[in-house]
Amino acid sequence: MNLLGNLDCEAGWSGAALPEGVRRRISLYAALFAACVPPDSEGDGDGEGDSEGDGNGGGGEPHQLWAPAPVDPARLIAHPGWTPPIMRVAGPSGPQASAPDRSPADAPGRFGLAWADPAARAANDRSRTLAIAQALGVALPGARVVASLAELDEQLGGFAGRPWICKARWTAAGRDRARGAGSVLDGELRARIGRMLARLGPLVFEPWLDRVADLGVCGAIGGGEVALREPHRLITDPRGGFLGIELAPIEPAIAEPFAAVARAAASRLAVETGYRGPFAVDGFVYRDRGAHHLHPLCELNARHSFGWIAHGLARRLGIRRLGFDAPPPGATVLIAPGDDRVTAWCT
Secondary structure, eight states, X not given: OEEEOOTTHHHHXXXXXXXXXXXXXHHHHHGGGGGGSOGGGTTOOSOOSEEETOOOOSSSSOOEEEESSOOOGGGBOOBTTBOOOEEEEEETTEEOOSSTTOOGGGSOTXXXXXXXXHHHHHHTOHHHHHHHHHHHTOOOTTOEEEOSHHHHHHHHTTOTTOEEEEEESSOOTTOSEEEEESSOOOHHHHHHHXXXXXXXXXXXXXXXXXXXXXXXXXEEEETTEEEEOOOEEEEEOTTOOEEEEEOOOOOHHHHHHHHHXXXXXXXXXXXXXXXXXXXXXXXXXXXXXXXXXXXXXXXXXXXXXXXXXXXXXXXXXXXXXXEOSSOOTTOEEEEOOOTTOOOEEEO
8 A cells, every 4th residue: 555644745735845854854753654554454565545644554564655755764663563664755746766666657646635635725724723713612812813923013912921822824743833922022033923924924823821731632524424532642842842642541521521622623624624534633731820721622633643643553552652752761662763853662
């Protein structure tokens, strides 16, 4: 089976060009989409059929995964129950072979569909997620779309002494965002956000809150129905950077309203955009005046996510944790650490 690890599709939608180093890092991570192959497709490594945004096989014959840049196959480590994919290269302007014996004609013909599909582009627009959150009554107070520095200045009038963040409408892995605090925007931060507006268009502005726990839930839209998996925890650093997934039970008082909003948001997304397929919703619990509150709809990603990968690895290897920081002793390493600071492990 051909698998399409197009982790640069958000950059394609926003019109931003990713540096080569970023393209190589996301191509390494793309190999983990092996875990998203359905059980009835395991061992099918004959190259027949395409799967967009998926990964490669389990313990059988490896699938072929097409990614934005070449990777060192020695860094992809096999284990019983897990066979890394055969990595190929396909650029956003058309597939290219990554080996002398692999012609462009042999590459999958659907790699570019994510960029061309208006439903996928619309479904992954963060301004749409904000609009859905507002319609469901769960948007953060003060969150809005800003299209200019003047609009941002106006919005910051109510943020004296309070932190905030501006995010691109299409982005991933914490790229294309800027954090600030207070009601005055000047200096290098003002220049940086001005450049973001010029390059990326309108940005999503949100208050930055005192997060206590980050959450995620995976689901799929199909046949007019929304199916959800059990919610999971997201492991992050103090600045909100993504470090991994923990498949641990979440207390019902949080998990149930979180899942209910995820289902409602996905249903609304399907009606508004026509999108069908996998998705993941991120939310978080934050502290305000000593009390904990749930923000159930921070991001809605209409694609396979690392939460999907964690669930797939749990099915194969029985894992409970997928990590992207330094591997702890005894961890099962999936991507060997390198100078690019890319690694992946599970326990």
